[in-house]
Amino acid sequence: MTWHVAEEDLRAYAQGELAAPMLWSADTHLTACAECRARLAAVGDPVALDAGWERLDAELDAPRPGLLEGLLLRLGVAGHTARLLTATPVLRRSWLLAVAFVLGLTVLAVYLVDEPALFLALAPLLPLAGVALSYGPGLDPTYEIAVVAPMHGFRLLMVRTVAVLTAGLVLNGLATLALPEYGLLALTWLLPALALTATGLALMPRLGPVLAPVLVGGAWLTLLALAKRHTHGTLVPFTTAGQSAAAALAVLAALLLFQARDRFDARPTGGFADGGAA
Amino acid sequence: MTTGPLNDPASGPTTVSATGLTLRYGGTRALDAVSLELTRGVTGLLGPNGAGKTSLLRVLATAVPPDSGAFTVLGHDPSTTKGRLAARRTLGYLPQTPGFHPDFTAFAFVDYVAILKELTDRAARHREVRRVLEAVDLEDVRGKRIKRLSGGMRQRVALAAALVGDPEFLVLDEPTVGLDPEQRMRFRELVAEAGEGRTVLLSTHQTEDVAMLCHRVVVLTHGRVRFDGTPAELTARAAGRVWVSAQRDPGALAGWRTGTGTFRNIGEPPTGADLLEPTLEDGYLLALDGESTEVTA
Numbered sequence: 001m002t003w004h005v006a007e008e009d010l011r012a013y014a015q016g017e018l019a020a021p022m023l024w025s026a027d028t029h030l031t032a033c034a035e036c037r038a039r040l041a042a043v044g045d046p047v048a049l050d051a052g053w054e055r056l057d058a059e060l061d062a063p064r065p066g067l068l069e070g071l072l073l074r075l076g077v078a079g080h081t082a083r084l085l086t087a088t089p090v091l092r093r094s095w096l097l098a099v100a101f102v103l104g105l106t107v108l109a110v111y112l113v114d115e116p117a118l119f120l121a122l123a124p125l126l127p128l129a130g131v132a133l134s135y136g137p138g139l140d141p142t143y144e145i146a147v148v149a150p151m152h153g154f155r156l157l158m159v160r161t162v163a164v165l166t167a168g169l170v171l172n173g174l175a176t177l178a179l180p181e182y183g184l185l186a187l188t189w190l191l192p193a194l195a196l197t198a199t200g201l202a203l204m205p206r207l208g209p210v211l212a213p214v215l216v217g218g219a220w221l222t223l224l225a226l227a228k229r230h231t232h233g234t235l236v237p238f239t240t241a242g243q244s245a246a247a248a249l250a251v252l253a254a255l256l257l258f259q260a261r262d263r264f265d266a267r268p269t270g271g272f273a274d275g276g277a278a
Numbered sequence: 279m280t281t282g283p284l285n286d287p288a289s290g291p292t293t294v295s296a297t298g299l300t301l302r303y304g305g306t307r308a309l310d311a312v313s314l315e316l317t318r319g320v321t322g323l324l325g326p327n328g329a330g331k332t333s334l335l336r337v338l339a340t341a342v343p344p345d346s347g348a349f350t351v352l353g354h355d356p357s358t359t360k361g362r363l364a365a366r367r368t369l370g371y372l373p374q375t376p377g378f379h380p381d382f383t384a385f386a387f388v389d390y391v392a393i394l395k396e397l398t399d400r401a402a403r404h405r406e407v408r409r410v411l412e413a414v415d416l417e418d419v420r421g422k423r424i425k426r427l428s429g430g431m432r433q434r435v436a437l438a439a440a441l442v443g444d445p446e447f448l449v450l451d452e453p454t455v456g457l458d459p460e461q462r463m464r465f466r467e468l469v470a471e472a473g474e475g476r477t478v479l480l481s482t483h484q485t486e487d488v489a490m491l492c493h494r495v496v497v498l499t500h501g502r503v504r505f506d507g508t509p510a511e512l513t514a515r516a517a518g519r520v521w522v523s524a525q526r527d528p529g530a531l532a533g534w535r536t537g538t539g540t541f542r543n544i545g546e547p548p549t550g551a552d553l554l555e556p557t558l559e560d561g562y563l564l565a566l567d568g569e570s571t572e573v574t575a
Contacts, residue, residue, distance in 0.1 A: 149391070
């Protein structure tokens, strides 16, 4: 053992005052290190020590955080929020790899045909799809349990949306870095991405978790197809006017979404996995 | 039966009360003006497939709002935002097909459900998760991934998740399906234990579950309540209406050849018939009244 819990941390630990994440490191270390346990016994008063042992005991059972959960904890995300995020289906490594793969292919295609619109059309759809897939009966196996849990459905949705959106935007951003020759134009997916995601979510309580994002995605592709027909230069959504419209839509949809927040709780957004009543 | 004399469930106060619950989906009425009152102890909900058992449990568990009708859970009205939240805080729900994150361990899964139930303090939550895993006898496999557990163990993990946070109202949707007799017996013990001091609504199509566990039974067909009373009352309905004959009796509502070669019939017996002691199953079949042909649970 090369590392030991510092004297003052041990004292704080014994008094129950050591804060996370140091607390967890100390918990984990103490289970394995007899030397530190002996030192802990020396610094602590017996009552606080008992509480410490009890916590240690509970710690022995605690699931060891996975890669993603560990990362979130290190970023300062609260433990319970990190666990909620870990259960988000689309944050699994396989999903993220699939998204990265699609983005890679698209960037390659942009290089081959010198057509940035390919990337700009796809990039806003990925966060929309990710968010749509992270809350609903289709992919969340514990959906029915989550629906009746006291935690507000909207809160769970937002926690996951923020996480999925962040992951999606980071991946998109990395792809953008691979397209430096297009300058700022390569970043014009960002506002449409926010607009599509917010609109898809705002329509979800009314149209369900499948129809809402499909309609929004379809509308986006239709808009691009129409723009392609009528313009030869930069497509409308990626011009200043288009970007302003996207920003306005994102804000409007976010407001509508907030207003409809209780509807995510009152009624499941789209049946159950077995096709039962909703 | 399983409830002690100290809290005689039949006379206890009403904890869950529903009137006129109706739920439609597609063109069918899954629930048709269902009214019932639950008290503490285990109430069994019997009915053939498609009778509306799951729909009723989903409504009472606040997973789906009814199209019409009203209900309260421990005095809370789930049709309001506040009441729904209050009702959900008293609720433990084991859905018919409880989903799992297969990569979670038993501990992590129950821990996750505990978080959804607003137990955010890490140490207190972990204590509670350990308590319920011990209660369902899974403390030895708590670190195992759920995909490595047997069907019976998974069902117990789901029960532990329903029990976490010590809910006062437990809704269990066919929890004994797919369990072998020994697992079923063990599971019944757990449900009986859970029913002490709690309101438990257990849907099943095993009349044995009801006979062994429930102080009360509700029979549902076509979304309607056909019977509501004690298991003894349901059995008594078949008194004088079960008889044995050497040949299939065409007048019987249902009849089958038993292992001894004679026929066991239920329905209106012919005069002079050789009557048998009825079972709960006989009473149940009579309550269904030949409405459904698929009554052999």
